[in-house]
Structure formats: structure tokens, C-alpha cells
Amino acid sequence: MNDLFEKIYALARAIPFGKVTTYGQLGAMVGLSDMRHVGDAMNACPDDVPWQRVINARGAISLGGATGSKQRARLEEEGVVFDENGRVDFAEVGWIPNGEWLEANGYKQPPPLVKEIRGNKGNDAAQLSLF
DNA sequence: CTGATGACGAGCG
DNA sequence: CCGCTCGCCATCA
Numbered sequence: 001m002n003d004l005f006e007k008i009y010a011l012a013r014a015i016p017f018g019k020v021t022t023y024g025q026l027g028a029m030v031g032l033s034d035m036r037h038v039g040d041a042m043n044a045c046p047d048d049v050p051w052q053r054v055i056n057a058r059g060a061i062s063l064g065g066a067t068g069s070k071q072r073a074r075l076e077e078e079g080v081v082f083d084e085n086g087r088v089d090f091a092e093v094g095w096i097p098n099g100e101w102l103e104a105n106g107y108k109q110p111p112p113l114v115k116e117i118r119g120n121k122g123n124d125a126a127q128l129s130l131f
Numbered sequence: 132c133t134g135a136t137g138a139c140g141a142g143c144g
Numbered sequence: 145c146c147g148c149t150c151g152c153c154a155t156c157a
């Protein structure tokens with residue numbers, strides 16, 4: 001277990017109820033280039049980490065099987081809505097971390113959460129403003 | 132020690 | 145939208 005994992009966990013714990021973020025986002029904030037480790041961290045996360053609020057860049061759950069359906073169920077309990085494609089609307093539930101909080105805790109400013117979802121260049125979900 | 136694997140993402144076709 | 149490659153590294157067989 002290293003500091004990087006702890007940093008990731010701390011960020012994950014900061015995600016508000018009913019909001020979600022992406023692996024890439026967390027990775028960027030802790031200075032990671034290989035986002036696989038974010039997944040690794042979640043895989044080994046303590047019980048007090050709301051790992052269900054971390055999904056992939058496409059706005060979908062990356063897991064299959066029981067764990068995946070459990071994640072979706074837990075998110076839906078928080079009011080997160082999934083479309084028919086199994087994706088959430090970042091404009092609705094995307095977590096916009098507070099810049100001051102990030103700086104105060106030694107994290108980097110993340111790039112905009114919603115880039116261009118493949119084939120869905122900046123319409124609906126791309127309207128996230130950084131404030 | 133070596134090699135395969137993976138809760139991922141960007142870039143390209 | 146789909147599929148493939150590569151990056152980059154902890155973990156496991």
C-alpha cells in the first residue's frame with residue numbers, strides 16, 4: 001500500500017452523495033499517468049470509500065457480474081440515473097471538485113471532467129462549467 | 132526472475 | 145459508434 005492509494009481514497013471519500021467522477025479524473029488529480037492504478041486502488045479500497053461513485057470516462061460502469069450490478073444499484077439509490085446505454089449524465093451527476101479544496105489538500109487541478117465522449121462531441125453532457 | 136493481467140484512457144482508423 | 149494499440153506499473157502465477 002502506498003501514498004498514492006491513500007490519496008486516491010481521500011479523493012474518493014470527498015465525492016458528494018449522488019455524484020460521480022471518473023478514474024481518469026482521480027488519476028489526473030494525484031498526478032498519475034497510468035489510470036489502471038486508480039482501478040487497482042478501488043479494487044483494494046477500504047470499506048469507508050464510496051467506490052461506487054467512481055466510473056469510467058464514458059460515464060458507464062466498467063464492471064460486470066455481481067459487483068457491477070451492485071455498483072449500479074447503489075448509485076441508483078443515490079438518485080443517479082442511467083440511460084439505456086448504461087451511462088450517466090455528467091452534466092447532472094458529475095462531481096466538480098472544489099479548486100480550493102484541491103489546492104489545500106495538495107491535489108492537482110483536473111482537466112474538464114467531460115471531454116468528448118466518442119461520437120457525442122460536446123452536446124448534452126459537455127455543458128459542465130467549472131463553476 | 133519472467134510474463135500475463137487489469138475497476139483505464141487517449142489516439143487512430 | 146466499434147475495435148485495436150500503447151502507455152505504464154502493481155500484483156499474481
